[in-house]
Structures are given as structure tokens and as C-alpha cells.
Amino acid sequence: MNAKSGQSDLNNLIKSFINATEGLVEAFKQERNLRLHFLIGTIVLIISYFLDLSNEEILWLIFAVFSVIGMELLNTLVEVLMDLYSENHDVRIKFVKDVSAGMVLWYSLFAVTVGLIILGRAIFNWRNDIGRLFAVLFVVGLPLISILGGLRKRAKRKN
Numbered sequence: 001m002n003a004k005s006g007q008s009d010l011n012n013l014i015k016s017f018i019n020a021t022e023g024l025v026e027a028f029k030q031e032r033n034l035r036l037h038f039l040i041g042t043i044v045l046i047i048s049y050f051l052d053l054s055n056e057e058i059l060w061l062i063f064a065v066f067s068v069i070g071m072e073l074l075n076t077l078v079e080v081l082m083d084l085y086s087e088n089h090d091v092r093i094k095f096v097k098d099v100s101a102g103m104v105l106w107y108s109l110f111a112v113t114v115g116l117i118i119l120g121r122a123i124f125n126w127r128n129d130i131g132r133l134f135a136v137l138f139v140v141g142l143p144l145i146s147i148l149g150g151l152r153k154r155a156k157r158k159n
């Protein structure tokens with residue numbers, strides 16, 4: 001590798017970084033929900049400075065905050081791509097957009113569970129049962145609601 005190609009590789013890398021940053025900034029400007037997630041993440045991370053948290057707990061909080069923001073970015077992409085594909089009303093587009101929004105909701109529930117367990121202990125001295133119950137409620141509850149909904153529909157069709 002000569003000095004010239006090394007320099008051009010570096011320029012490309014810097015350009016890619018600038019483009020990626022522009023993408024983040026644009027998404028932040030355009031998406032209200034993304035701004036909300038950044039705000040909540042900022043508040044949680046600031047609060048974490050005033051609490052007695054282990055390294056592991058801080059890492060979980062950071063993981064939760066970054067995950068929700070990452071999923072919101074992905075959801076923004078899906079919405080834009082679907083709108084580019086077609087602006088007509090289409091049940092398949094509705095499905096894709098709703099699942100994508102559901103993905104953000106799912107990760108938000110994960111973040112709330114992490115918050116309940118870690119911040120709940122550090123601020124209110126809660127046992128981790130509350131966070132665990134919250135997680136179980138959604139992991140078990142969601143499929144259950146869907147199964148019960150399906151059974152009800154089937155029963156209605158038979159009548």
C-alpha cells in the first residue's frame with residue numbers, strides 16, 4: 001500500500017463517518033420518537049451517575065438505551081422504505097410498518113425491565129421480582145393474548 005492509496009482510504013473512511021453522522025442528525029431532526037428516546041436515555045444515564053451501580057449494571061443500562069435508539073433508527077428506515085415503495089394503502093405495508101413499530105415497543109419494554117431491576121434496586125431498594133414479573137408478563141402474556149384472540153375469532157366464525 002503506497003502513501004497515496006493510504007491517504008485516499010483514510011479520506012473515504014472520514015467521508016463514510018461524516019455521512020453516517022449526517023444520517024443520525026437527519027433522523028434526529030425528522031423523528032419525534034427518536035428525540036424522545038434520546039431524551040429518556042439521557043435522563044437515565046445522568047441519573048446513573050448519582051447512584052451506586054456496579055460496572056455490570058451500568059453496562060446493562062447503556063445496552064438498553066443504545067438498543068432502543070438503534071431499533072427506532074431501524075423503524076425509521078422501514079417506514080421511509082415502505083413509503084418509497086408505495087404510498088397507497090396496502091395491508092402488507094401496514095403489517096411491515098406495524099411489526100417494525102412493534103419491534104421498537106418490544107425493545108422499549110426490555111429497557112423498562114432493565115430500568116425496573118437496576119434503578120428500582122438502586123433508588124427504591126426493590127427486589128428484582130418486579131422487573132422479572134414485568135418481563136414474564138409480556139413474554140408469556142403476548143402470545144397468550146394472540147392465542148385467545150385467535151380462539152375467539154374461530155368461535156365467532158363457527159356461530
Ligand SMILES: Nc1ncnc2c1ncn2[C@@H]1O[C@H](COP(=O)(O)OP(=O)(O)OP(=O)(O)O)[C@@H](O)[C@H]1O
Pocket residue numbers: 033075079086087088089090091093094097098101
Ligand atoms: N401505505 C400504508 N398502508 C397501510 N397502512 C399504513 C400505510 N402507511 C401507514 N400505515 C399505517 O399507519 C401507521 C403509521 O404509519 P406512519 O408511516 O405514519 O408512521 P409514523 O406515524 O411515522 O409512526 P411512528 O410513530 O412509529 O414514527 C402504520 O403503523 C400503519 O399501521
